[in-house]
Amino acid sequence: MSSSRSVFIHACILTAFLVPGPASAVQEPDHLEVPLTIDHRHLAERVSTVLDMDADGRARITRDACNRVELSDLRTRSAGERLEVDMAVAADVGTAVLGQCIGPGRWHGRMRVELVPDVDRSGLRIVLTPETADLRRPDGTESLLTRPARALAETLILPRLGRAQVDLVEPLESIDRLLATFLRDMGPQAADLVGRSRLTAVTVHEDGVRALLGFEVSRPAAVEREEVPPLDSRELAQWQRLEDELDGFLTVIITHLASQARDRELRLDMLGVLLDARHAIASALADDSETAGPDDPVRTLFVESWDRLRPHVLTLERTDVVPDNGALALASFIAGADAISALDALGPEYGLELTRDGLRRLARMLLGERAPASFTPLPLAVDPSLRKLLRPEAVDWPEDVEPRAGPLSMLGAWLIADARAANDSPALALKGKVPTLADLDNYLNLVSVLMDQEIRARKGGNTRVPAVFRFMFDPLVRATAWKESCWRQYTGSPGNPRVLKSSIGALGMMQINPRVWRGVYDLDRLAEDVQYNLHAGIDILEHYMVDYAIRRGEHRQPGGFDSLAQATYAAYNGGPGHLSRYRRDDTAVSLRAIDREFLEHYQTFRTTRWPRVQSCYAVP
Numbered sequence: 001m002s003s004s005r006s007v008f009i010h011a012c013i014l015t016a017f018l019v020p021g022p023a024s025a026v027q028e029p030d031h032l033e034v035p036l037t038i039d040h041r042h043l044a045e046r047v048s049t050v051l052d053m054d055a056d057g058r059a060r061i062t063r064d065a066c067n068r069v070e071l072s073d074l075r076t077r078s079a080g081e082r083l084e085v086d087m088a089v090a091a092d093v094g095t096a097v098l099g100q101c102i103g104p105g106r107w108h109g110r111m112r113v114e115l116v117p118d119v120d121r122s123g124l125r126i127v128l129t130p131e132t133a134d135l136r137r138p139d140g141t142e143s144l145l146t147r148p149a150r151a152l153a154e155t156l157i158l159p160r161l162g163r164a165q166v167d168l169v170e171p172l173e174s175i176d177r178l179l180a181t182f183l184r185d186m187g188p189q190a191a192d193l194v195g196r197s198r199l200t201a202v203t204v205h206e207d208g209v210r211a212l213l214g215f216e217v218s219r220p221a222a223v224e225r226e227e228v229p230p231l232d233s234r235e236l237a238q239w240q241r242l243e244d245e246l247d248g249f250l251t252v253i254i255t256h257l258a259s260q261a262r263d264r265e266l267r268l269d270m271l272g273v274l275l276d277a278r279h280a281i282a283s284a285l286a287d288d289s290e291t292a293g294p295d296d297p298v299r300t301l302f303v304e305s306w307d308r309l310r311p312h313v314l315t316l317e318r319t320d321v322v323p324d325n326g327a328l329a330l331a332s333f334i335a336g337a338d339a340i341s342a343l344d345a346l347g348p349e350y351g352l353e354l355t356r357d358g359l360r361r362l363a364r365m366l367l368g369e370r371a372p373a374s375f376t377p378l379p380l381a382v383d384p385s386l387r388k389l390l391r392p393e394a395v396d397w398p399e400d401v402e403p404r405a406g407p408l409s410m411l412g413a414w415l416i417a418d419a420r421a422a423n424d425s426p427a428l429a430l431k432g433k434v435p436t437l438a439d440l441d442n443y444l445n446l447v448s449v450l451m452d453q454e455i456r457a458r459k460g461g462n463t464r465v466p467a468v469f470r471f472m473f474d475p476l477v478r479a480t481a482w483k484e485s486c487w488r489q490y491t492g493s494p495g496n497p498r499v500l501k502s503s504i505g506a507l508g509m510m511q512i513n514p515r516v517w518r519g520v521y522d523l524d525r526l527a528e529d530v531q532y533n534l535h536a537g538i539d540i541l542e543h544y545m546v547d548y549a550i551r552r553g554e555h556r557q558p559g560g561f562d563s564l565a566q567a568t569y570a571a572y573n574g575g576p577g578h579l580s581r582y583r584r585d586d587t588a589v590s591l592r593a594i595d596r597e598f599l600e601h602y603q604t605f606r607t608t609r610w611p612r613v614q615s616c617y618a619v620p
Contacts, residue, residue: 029216032342033200036335038126038166039208039318040076046128047085048074050164051157061156066094066101069153078204082114083128085161089135091149107149109137113161117209123198126166126211130158171332172197172213174365178336179215182343182358193217213335217343241376242298242356243281248375249359250277250305251386251519253333253366258389261316268547270312271389272576275516277305279575282515286504298354303344306337308577333366383519390520390543426450427531432497434490440617447487447509448610451478454534464546469555469564475605476545476565477538480572482605483598484511486616489530499527510537516575544571548579557583562599569598 051071053059062068073088089111094103115128135150137143179193193215200214254274261267284297317330340354340362356374363371426446435443455474458465465473481487489509490497499507506513507526510533514523517536525532545568549555554567566582573594574581581587582595604612613619 029218030346031214031216032339032346033212033214034335034338034342035210036168036199036213036331037205037208037210040078043076043083043166043208044074044085046166047076047161047164050160052160061160063152063156064096066092066096066103067152068092069156071157076208078206078208079114081204082116082131083204083209085113085115087111089149089153091145091152093145093148093152104145104148107135107137107143107145109135109146109149111135111153111157113158115161115164117202117204119199119202119211120165123200124167124169124172126168126199126202126209128161128164128166130161133158166209168199168211171335172199174332175213175336175339176215178358178361178365179217179339179343181361182340182353182355183217213339215339217346239298240285242354243285243301244376244378245356245359245374246298246301246354247278247281247515248372248378249363250274252372252375253363254309255386255389256367257313257316259385262319265551266312266315267389268551270309270316272548273305273309273312276308276575276577277301278516279513279577280304282504282513285515299344302354303341306341310334310337329366329368333362336362336365378518380514380518380523382522386519391539426453427529430489430530432490434492434494434497435488435617436494437617437619440613440619444487444611444613447481448478450531450534451481454531454538458538458542463542465542466546466550469545469550469561472561472565472606473542473545475602475609476541476568478605478609478611479565479598479602480541480569481509481534481537482601482611482616483569483594484573485509487611489533508533510534510540512536512540541568541572544568544576544579548576552579554579562603565602566595566599569602570595573598 048057048059051059051061051074053071053074057072057074059071060068061071068091070090071087075086077084077086087110089107089109091107092101092103092105093107094101096102111133113133114131116131118127118129119125120127133150133154135142135146135153137146173196176193176196179197183193195216197213197215200212202209202211204210251274254270258267258270258274261270280301284301313330313334317334340358359375360371360373363375426449429446430443430450433443433446451474455477459470459473463470463473484506485500485508487509488500491500492498500509500511501507502511502513504513505515507523509530512521512526512533514526517526517540521536522532526536527533545564548571549564549567552567555561555564557563557567559566563583567579570578570581570591574591578591581591582599587595601611601615604610
């Protein structure tokens with residue numbers, strides 16, 4: 001890393017410009033440009049450096065004993081096509097006579113200088129050239145002292161400002177190495193990076209100074225595409241290891257960034273991208289075995305995850321939470337990920353593939369030596385730091401809705417009371433128990449009592465669900481468990497019970513996917529302990545209800561509380577990105593059917609706290 005006052009750059013909205021080559025035997029390379037923005041906070045750092053400002057933002061520049069200027073309160077802002085530097089100036093102007101300074105006195109005011117940004121000859125740096133300067137007193141007027149003060153300030157300050165520049169050598173070299181890695185790994189028929197990246201233009205924008213990073217990629221040799229056969233076992237194993245690498249990469253990167261976010265909502269939005277990516281990877285792994293085709297799900301998952309994460313990273317970058325020694329690293333990471341997306345946008349003929357080496361190189365651009373040597377094998381133990389990120393502090397929500405209590409049927413009350421009296425430890429009684437029709441009533445009673453205990457404990461104070469919504473949490477938990485598993489932890493036969501496991505690996509009564517929730521819960525206990533499984537499921541429901549559904553106002557959608565319940569379950573079932581699927585027109589028919597069925601269960605539990613048993617079991 002360079003100095004602790006390194007430039008903080010962010011890559012703005014990604015744009016890839018393709019310049020087609022002429023129709024000739026030798027094709028011209030494709031030219032791509034990625035915008036990079038240096039924001040005002042860090043432009044001010046560059047300017048303050050050449051002015052020798054101290055840690056308090058003050059500087060004194062002296063020509064001789066009688067002529068000096070003192071600078072403070074430096075700011076930068078955009079002014080049309082120029083960058084304006086504004087600072088407080090105190091100037092002493094005088095002439096030395098017999099060892100004393102004779103002059104009109106001290107002048108106070110502000111100095112504004114317009115700088116014109118440009119790219120230097122190397123294409124690796126942005127230079128800032130002073131063009132005009134103006135001095136005014138605090139009231140905006142001039143005085144007799146203003147002219148000599150201006151002359152002194154221009155003599156002492158403008159030459160220093162002319163040395164201001166933004167050195168981008170290091171991030172450009174990092175991006176070159178990253179692109180070369182991806183292109184090299186695509187094989188002999190793939191594209192190639194032509195020369196090194198350069199800055200092609202620079203303009204002033206509202207956020208700061210925006211430069212275009214240009215690079216050229218040779219077109220891959222034309223090859224006749226053949227029908228891709230199904231993956232063999234070795235290829236499938238390699239593909240799945242790369243999906244594990246992507247999982248590990250996203251986990252390391254997103255938890256690192258989210259841990260720096262002071263804003264709770266920003267942190268949750270970042271973690272939502274991680275949870276969605278893990279859901280998608282779990283689904284992709286399940287699909288690989290039979291349906292893997294020519295499309296690369298790892299590349300697609302990377303691009304989609306970066307598209308969603310990118311605006312949150314830029315928001316984090318604009319806050320003042322990233323340490324100075326990490327600023328250039330974050331800038332390189334953003335630009336590198338953008339460049340990969342730009343290559344991907346060129347089209348499938350370029351054959352872009354994400355590789356283990358490429359992901360590790362991209363991670364090192366952000367984390368340096370702290371980046372792991374490998375992201376696999378995936379760590380499966382509980383990670384306290386990840387648990388803490390996913391269990392944020394309690395929030396006081398506005399009391400803008402009125403709770404509605406649902407009636408408890410006599411049947412439900414009798415069953416729960418009877419089960420509690422019969423067995424004080426339903427979790428122990430349910431250990432290894434597979435429901436049978438002959439013992440179904442007793443089995444469902446045990447599950448209902450266990451749920452009652454867990455939900456009551458949560459309502460007793462260990463909950464972040466706002467009071468106005470707590471009435472709906474009981475039916476939400478019961479309906480979710482019924483929809484996911486028909487209240488079963490085990491399947492098989494009573495003599496040979498097996499943990500209920502879905503096609504994508506979700507476990508037990510609450511169907512918790514260990515791929516999605518690794519690091520947060522004990523994966524062995526999710527399978528072996530029905531009470532732990534239920535407790536974890538309640539945690540996850542609370543997380544999605546409070547941190548996503550309520551926060552985003554799903555209870556204000558048509559349907560009110562029912563909409564809130566549907567949104568919470570949709571996120572539970574598919575990840576935060578599925579939150580609004582129950583009300584979107586583009587939702588798949590299969591998912592709409594899942595959401596409708598859940599709502600029916602939820603409304604049943606709202607009134608009876610007891611399921612429609614025949615919806616799962618063959619009973620009269």
